[in-house]
Amino acid sequence: METVVDAANKGANGSGQNKSVTVVFVLGGPGSGKGTQCANIVEHFGYTHLSAGDLLRAEIKSGSENGNMIDNMIKEGKIVPSEVTIKLLQKAIQENGNDKFLIDGFPRNEENRAAFESVTGIEPEFVLFFDCSEGEMETRLLNRNQGRVDDNIETIRKRFKVFLESSLPVIEYYNAKGKVRKIDAAKPIEKVFESVRSVFTILGDKAAA
Numbered sequence: 001m002e003t004v005v006d007a008a009n010k011g012a013n014g015s016g017q018n019k020s021v022t023v024v025f026v027l028g029g030p031g032s033g034k035g036t037q038c039a040n041i042v043e044h045f046g047y048t049h050l051s052a053g054d055l056l057r058a059e060i061k062s063g064s065e066n067g068n069m070i071d072n073m074i075k076e077g078k079i080v081p082s083e084v085t086i087k088l089l090q091k092a093i094q095e096n097g098n099d100k101f102l103i104d105g106f107p108r109n110e111e112n113r114a115a116f117e118s119v120t121g122i123e124p125e126f127v128l129f130f131d132c133s134e135g136e137m138e139t140r141l142l143n144r145n146q147g148r149v150d151d152n153i154e155t156i157r158k159r160f161k162v163f164l165e166s167s168l169p170v171i172e173y174y175n176a177k178g179k180v181r182k183i184d185a186a187k188p189i190e191k192v193f194e195s196v197r198s199v200f201t202i203l204g205d206k207a208a209a
């Protein structure tokens with residue numbers, strides 16, 4: 001079966017030779033700071049940031065046939081079917097010349113995780129986990145003011161429930177494999193980035209060795 005890596009490579013140069021792609025999953029509850037810290041990682045470590053939520057929101061805006069369904073799922077804080085999200089992620093990887101990606105906010109449940117692995121053949125290098133209390137996350141989301149349809153108290157509570165029930169088990173799965181790098185995400189943005197920076201610096205040192 002053709003993996004996303006083969007497909008990406010064909011798209012890039014038509015040769016069909018394997019290109020190795022490094023993927024880091026960036027996970028954590030709603031408002032834990034995934035998007036904020038990904039922007040910092042992009043700036044300092046040359047990754048491309050793919051937010052699954054942003055890709056889904058762009059899909060709604062584009063007027064695609066799945067738009068209404070995605071919009072309704074996001075308003076309810078529910079997880080969009082894997083095939084939709086994986087197609088968007090695959091396309092974004094294929095169309096990008098970079099070989100290092102931060103996948104932010106995905107996989108959100110066990111089915112997402114297994115489907116991504118079997119469809120793309122990609123295993124994450126590691127999983128960055130932003131650990132933050134619900135009280136702090138709630139305050140941040142209610143103060144965000146970016147017009148997100150899911151930043152209201154009712155949907156926020158649903159998002160927290162889905163995170164606990166469906167997404168935390170994914171983090172536990174990777175933790176059992178020794179792949180989780182847990183970050184205290186309740187601190188101020190610059191302090192959180194100090195911890196993030198040390199994780200990526202160690203990775204860079206290993207690659208150079």
Ligand code: UP5
Pocket residue numbers: 028029030031032033034035036037051052053054056073074075076077078079080081085104105106107108140141143144150159185186187188189190192
């Ligand atoms: N902020 C950030 N860090 C701070 C700090 N250290 N101290 C103080 N303030 C801080 O940050 C949120 C806010 O907090 C910002 O105002 C920021 O300035 C401040 P942000 O970096 O945006 O947090 P993030 O973790 O990215 O929060 P987000 O709301 O994006 O997380 P979600 O996981 O809820 O949202 P996402 O966009 O990933 O998903 C939305 C919905 O899409 C899901 O609920 C689901 O319905 C759907 N979805 C799927 O179905 N499948 C997917 O694979 C992905 C999404």
Ligand code: MG
Pocket residue numbers: 034035051053105
């Ligand atoms: Mg985000």
